[in-house]
Amino acid sequence: xDKLLKVENLTTEFLTSEGLARAVDRFSFDIGHGETxxxxxxxxxxxxxxxxxxxxxxxxxxxxxxxxxxxxxGKDLLSLTEKEMRKIRGNxxxxxxxxxxxxxxxxxTCGEQIRxxxxxxxxxxxxxxxxxxxxxLRLVKIPDPGNRYFSYPHQMSGGMRQRVMIAMALSCQPxxxxxxxPSTALDVSVQSQIMELLSDLxxxxxxxxxxxxxxxxxxxxxxxxxxxxxxxxxxxEASVKEIFSDPGHPYTEGLLASIPRLNARVERLSVIPGNxxxxxxxxxxxxxxxxxPKREERCFAKEPPMFVAGKGHFVRCWLSxxxxx
Ligand SMILES: Nc1ncnc2c1ncn2[C@@H]1O[C@H](COP(=O)(O)OP(=O)(O)OP(=O)(O)O)[C@@H](O)[C@H]1O
Ligand SMILES: [Mg+2]
Numbered sequence: 208x209d210k211l212l213k214v215e216n217l218t219t220e221f222l223t224s225e226g227l228a229r230a231v232d233r234f235s236f237d238i239g240h241g242e243t244x245x246x247x248x249x250x251x252x253x254x255x256x257x258x259x260x261x262x263x264x265x266x267x268x269x270x271x272x273x274x275x276x277x278x279x280x281g282k283d284l285l286s287l288t289e290k291e292m293r294k295i296r297g298n299x300x301x302x303x304x305x306x307x308x309x310x311x312x313x314x315x316t317c318g319e320q321i322r323x324x325x326x327x328x329x330x331x332x333x334x335x336x337x338x339x340x341x342x343x344l345r346l347v348k349i350p351d352p353g354n355r356y357f358s359y360p361h362q363m364s365g366g367m368r369q370r371v372m373i374a375m376a377l378s379c380q381p382x383x384x385x386x387x388x389p390s391t392a393l394d395v396s397v398q399s400q401i402m403e404l405l406s407d408l409x410x411x412x413x414x415x416x417x418x419x420x421x422x423x424x425x426x427x428x429x430x431x432x433x434x435x436x437x438x439x440x441x442x443x444e445a446s447v448k449e450i451f452s453d454p455g456h457p458y459t460e461g462l463l464a465s466i467p468r469l470n471a472r473v474e475r476l477s478v479i480p481g482n483x484x485x486x487x488x489x490x491x492x493x494x495x496x497x498x499x500p501k502r503e504e505r506c507f508a509k510e511p512p513m514f515v516a517g518k519g520h521f522v523r524c525w526l527s528x529x530x531x532x
Contacts, residue, residue: 209281210238211242211383213276214234216233216234218272220270222271230256230270231256231260235441244418245420245425246418248435249482251483253436253440254421255419258419262296272285297327303369303386304387305388311360311371313360314359316358317344318356318358321375321378322336322340340374343374344371349367366401369389373408383417384417388420391420402429427447432445433445440523441513443455449519449520455520456522456523457499457500457501458499492508510523515530
């Protein structure tokens with residue numbers, strides 16, 4: 208069956224005082240119906256800009272989608288008018304951000320904010336949309352939803368606020384939910400509750416999820432496939448199983464080595480030395496070459512294409528040289 212979302216050569220740039228920065232650079236990936244895909248990479252690699260590009264919410268200026276295409280069930284999102292795009296947002300694609308407090312309006316109750324989202328998108332009357340809002344609060348497992356409807360954001364805990372955001376995002380039954388680090392700001396036990404909630408809701412509502420995180424262990428919990436992103440583009444793509452059992456890119460190996468293991472006797476976690484390069488100042492050849500423990504002469508000469516490393520497994524590294532994708 209055709210893919211739900213198809214992103215091809217997406218390029219998003221920001222005009223900065225130092226020049227044009229390509230935050231996302233010819234990035235391609237897809238998401239199937241009902242599939243959960245993890246998008247993983249270090250801070251600054253372009254995950255959020257990718258999410259905002261799909262929603263067409265990149266602030267212009269300074270940002271601009273300068274190339275590529277985004278198809279949702281064959282519909283070319285980049286060719287839609289702003290009015291048409293507004294119908295897609297919320298109804299077909301919804302997004303949950305990392306910090307729920309800044310996304311909620313402090314002067315309205317949580318319930319009222321969900322009710323408004325429902326009324327706006329589904330053209331329901333006040334009473335009906337209010338019942339639906341309470342039902343959504345119940346769905347995201349907020350205790351005593353009838354009364355919690357009247358709580359203001361500051362009266363809720365961080366975990367509860369994130370549940371409110373999820374309720375709002377899912378109230379119109381989107382086909383695709385983009386969850387941009389939905390649990391990063393929360394403590395570990397609340398984090399796993401939110402992840403559990405998301406996977407229950409995904410199964411109940413048969414939606415697709417683009418799960419953005421810098422943490423591979425979160426992806427292992429709920430995604431089927433992973434895209435590893437580095438400096439604006441994909442460097443590896445594989446099933447979750449293969450990423451863990453047979454990683455192909457030295458960057459992926461570095462990310463795996465930095466996952467804490469409870470039963471390991473290591474003193475210190477291995478972290479990849481250095482930082483994601485500034486988009487204005489990419490190293491020549493492979494983008495990871497300046498940090499790569501396995502680099503060779505040729506890595507500085509030319510950027511590798513995506514090579515086929517197995518069925519559904521692609522690696523952008525000269526060490527995996529073979530058939531090109
Ligand atoms: N409004 C902007 N103006 C200029 N540059 C920007 C803007 N927004 C993002 N960028 C740049 O785009 C690049 C990618 O940023 P992005 O926010 O997508 O990273 P991220 O992978 O989501 O990181 P994190 O894990 O920290 O959320 C960064 O180099 C960032 O500085
Ligand atoms: Mg981000």
